[in-house]
Amino acid sequence: xxxxxxxxxxxxLGNPTALGLDTKLEYVPKDFAAPHLDAGGPPEAVFAFNAKxxxxxxxxxxxxxxxxxxxxxxxxxxxxxxxxxINEARSLGYVVIVDAKRGDIGSTAAAYSAAYLTEKxxxxxxxxxxxxxxxxxxxxxxxxxxxxxxxxxxxxxxxSNPSGKEFQDIxxxxxxxxxxRVAKHVSEWGSRLIGEEGYSxxxxxxxxxxxxxxxxxxxxxxxxxxxxxxxxxxxxxxxQLASCFDASGGGAVVAASRSIICAHMLSGTxxxxxxxxxxxxxxxxxxxxxLRLAR
Amino acid sequence: xxxxxxxxxxxxLGNPTALGLDTKLEYVPKDFAAPHLDAGGPPEAVFAFNAKxxxxxxxxxxxxxxxxxxxxxxxxxxxxxxxxxINEARSLGYVVIVDAKRGDIGSTAAAYSAAYLTEKxxxxxxxxxxxxxxxxxxxxxxxxxxxxxxxxxxxxxxxSNPSGKEFQDIxxxxxxxxxxRVAKHVSEWGSRLIGEEGYSxxxxxxxxxxxxxxxxxxxxxxxxxxxxxxxxxxxxxxxQLASCFDASGGGAVVAASRSIICAHMLSGTxxxxxxxxxxxxxxxxxxxxxLRLAR
Numbered sequence: 074x075x076x077x078x079x080x081x082x083x084x085x086l087g088n089p090t091a092l093g094l095d096t097k098l099e100y101v102p103k104d105f106a107a108p109h110l111d112a113g114g115p116p117e118a119v120f121a122f123n124a125k126x127x128x129x130x131x132x133x134x135x136x137x138x139x140x141x142x143x144x145x146x147x148x149x150x151x152x153x154x155x156x157x158x159i160n161e162a163r164s165l166g167y168v169v170i171v172d173a174k175r176g177d178i179g180s181t182a183a184a185y186s187a188a189y190l191t192e193k194x195x196x197x198x199x200x201x202x203x204x205x206x207x208x209x210x211x212x213x214x215x216x217x218x219x220x221x222x223x224x225x226x227x228x229x230x231x232x233s234n235p236s237g238k239e240f241q242d243i244x245x246x247x248x249x250x251x252x253x254r255v256a257k258h259v260s261e262w263g264s265r266l267i268g269e270e271g272y273s274x275x276x277x278x279x280x281x282x283x284x285x286x287x288x289x290x291x292x293x294x295x296x297x298x299x300x301x302x303x304x305x306x307x308x309x310x311x312x313q314l315a316s317c318f319d320a321s322g323g324g325a326v327v328a329a330s331r332s333i334i335c336a337h338m339l340s341g342t343x344x345x346x347x348x349x350x351x352x353x354x355x356x357x358x359x360x361x362x363x364l365r366l367a368r
Numbered sequence: 369x370x371x372x373x374x375x376x377x378x379x380x381l382g383n384p385t386a387l388g389l390d391t392k393l394e395y396v397p398k399d400f401a402a403p404h405l406d407a408g409g410p411p412e413a414v415f416a417f418n419a420k421x422x423x424x425x426x427x428x429x430x431x432x433x434x435x436x437x438x439x440x441x442x443x444x445x446x447x448x449x450x451x452x453x454i455n456e457a458r459s460l461g462y463v464v465i466v467d468a469k470r471g472d473i474g475s476t477a478a479a480y481s482a483a484y485l486t487e488k489x490x491x492x493x494x495x496x497x498x499x500x501x502x503x504x505x506x507x508x509x510x511x512x513x514x515x516x517x518x519x520x521x522x523x524x525x526x527x528s529n530p531s532g533k534e535f536q537d538i539x540x541x542x543x544x545x546x547x548x549r550v551a552k553h554v555s556e557w558g559s560r561l562i563g564e565e566g567y568s569x570x571x572x573x574x575x576x577x578x579x580x581x582x583x584x585x586x587x588x589x590x591x592x593x594x595x596x597x598x599x600x601x602x603x604x605x606x607x608q609l610a611s612c613f614d615a616s617g618g619g620a621v622v623a624a625s626r627s628i629i630c631a632h633m634l635s636g637t638x639x640x641x642x643x644x645x646x647x648x649x650x651x652x653x654x655x656x657x658x659l660r661l662a663r
Contacts, residue, residue: 097479142480145479146479146489149444151490152447153444174499178528184438184441188440188441188443195446196440204471207532208536211531236503236505237502237503239503240549243540251546
């Protein structure tokens, strides 16, 4: 099961970072991009940038989160770039999360699942992020395919953005906020998909920007692995995140995209891979505090 | 604004049907598919099928809803097929809804919006379906682009599937179910985008399978146009839908996919376009009851 592989990869590298490849053409240094733009346009330049980052970071980071939207906006060739980026990451041994927030009624969810989560999927991911608004029958095809292929999900529970609270924090008739009702379903959906490491294939997206709520969810969801977006560019600090991890310093990965892949834009250096590597190592060191605090 | 164009198209044809192109290869008759499969594989066969349906139905139906999932599952070439289907429908004058249920934090929502809703979008749609779970700041980029380009949205409010009620019908602290809280936001998001026909560019997805709730929403959302999925294959009947329309028999379109595009599989005839046309005319006649009831 991919959830076990994710947990072991994080443990081996001592680094719970998920590298966010939310790559926009404007992030790619012009001189690096030029020959690729000539050869195949923006998707080719984005892929070359991703590939260089993936090669430079493999001994530091074990997990990548690829944001589908940035590839979709480049059209069908952008989707080829998504596919190539997924395959490049997989061939290097990364655990690959495709961050697409898909979700629909059952028959359509089955089509999305066929796109991402089966052995024959064109965009073969280890994990897919999904939106729970359709409830259990919209989740069923994803869960079935996870059972068959060993892939996993990260279901939106508490998102990292300020307005997420508009609906997610509404207090419901049992006194709990909506996101805790969703969390309870996420635990149930995962209950038949628990791996050897004690976590299920059905993870939860919990915004790193809400560490207090994250801590509450950590206690209530002992078998649910967390994907924590919002570190770095969105403002969350490592020390605040300790309580989103389990007692062994496991149970979660922290996603960071712009802070790593755009590090060269801040530092003003031309070698984007080295800048990304320096920031990845700094983040690893920063997150090691979490692991120490959690223990 | 595309919302005005949609309303006028429905009025001119006297038909509030939205043709759902949720096309799977298995729906395409084998003898029709064969040469296209040889030429370009499944996406080419699906496109040829879609193109023939679009040509055969233009004088009956004015609006198409293209389900992104069925194209995504075919990989990058499937996304080319999505693009070609969008362009074919637009060139024939259809109002095009891309049914993709996208949604994310603001920066990522901007990328999805760039993919579908701007003048330069690769997948240039007239409308996009979106998921509201991220709240207002996740909607803002979509709303901004709708203001600039005249495109529109259909936001998930009350979905057509049985499990939709798990979260959407939860009673919240003001006594209303969650979907009515979402509905209130949808009205507000659309309040600065009202067209000449009195409806805003921000529509709502309201399952035709929940006509009672649809009637309540119709009263509370006088400026919100509805996309009603669930007619036909999912079991909703025309007569139940009358109260989801406004007093003039307007204000909504009814999506139907399998009942039209798979009509040949039920009738056993080889001419799928003629079978689809016969079912489209039957559905138009069926829906005309709504228009009469509403008046």
